[in-house]
Amino acid sequence: PTLARLLEEARTQREAVLRKSEALFGQILRHRERGQIDEAISILQTLPAASVAGSPEHTLLAEIRAEKARKEATASALAAAAQASNLASFHAAIESLQKVQRAWGETPELAKAVSGIESRRAQLANETVAKSIEAARAALLENNAQAAVEALKSSAEWFEFAGASQQADWKRLNAEAAKPTAKRAAGFVPQVSAPGKAEEVAAPR
Numbered sequence: 001p002t003l004a005r006l007l008e009e010a011r012t013q014r015e016a017v018l019r020k021s022e023a024l025f026g027q028i029l030r031h032r033e034r035g036q037i038d039e040a041i042s043i044l045q046t047l048p049a050a051s052v053a054g055s056p057e058h059t060l061l062a063e064i065r066a067e068k069a070r071k072e073a074t075a076s077a078l079a080a081a082a083q084a085s086n087l088a089s090f091h092a093a094i095e096s097l098q099k100v101q102r103a104w105g106e107t108p109e110l111a112k113a114v115s116g117i118e119s120r121r122a123q124l125a126n127e128t129v130a131k132s133i134e135a136a137r138a139a140l141l142e143n144n145a146q147a148a149v150e151a152l153k154s155s156a157e158w159f160e161f162a163g164a165s166q167q168a169d170w171k172r173l174n175a176e177a178a179k180p181t182a183k184r185a186a187g188f189v190p191q192v193s194a195p196g197k198a199e200e201v202a203a204p205r
Contacts, residue, residue, distance in 0.1 A: 021047075028060070037068045066104065073100045074113050081117040087157055090121045125161035128154075129170055136173045148177040 024043060031040040041064055044050050049057040077096035084090045097114050135151035152174055155162075159170060 028064075032064060032067075035071075037064060037071065040064050041068065070100055070104045070107075070110075073097075073103075074110060078113055078116070081120060084117075084120070085124070087121075087161075090117060093117050121161050122163070125158040126163055126166050128158045129162040129166045131155070133166070133169050133173060136177065140173065140176055145177045145179075148173060152177070 024047065028040045028043050031037070031043070041061065044057060044061045044064065047057045049055040050061045052058055074097065077093045077100070080096065081090065081093035084093060094114060094117055097110055097117070101110050132151045132155035135154075136148040139145070139147035139151055152170060155170070159167060162170070
């Protein structure tokens, strides 16, 4: 074959390789956009250039692997939050997401995840505080300040995460429980310090 023929064949082969590479890149990006991270990684790993540091394929592979790790860590934290029933569980879930933020930076996805966990924590806080308020109200109707204080105390750790109206009711009932009751003769009545612990305070004279 002549030199011109060899050059033409080389050019044709190069163009074919380029078209194949572009098609694969398009396929990889589509998988990534659909959230099919494993499929995108699998295709990238078949490309020889993906093992060459500094190549576009190598850089893209590192990015997608980091994206997969971030998504898995976020999903794990969200799953833990969905099962959370106490403050320690919520704190652990939020801390997990904060670790992801420190490792990969802030993203809309992470911000939404944190907001979702905080929203669920607020929902449980409102439910817990509402139950303790109802129990305290019932105790006060029976003129039982000690029982009212114990009811409020049971939700004290959730107090700061409850809504403003729930906090207002909690504080009002706490003040009511501090008024002269069965312990008036001793000079002291029980009271809960929002959002913390029960303490003895002098009864109003």
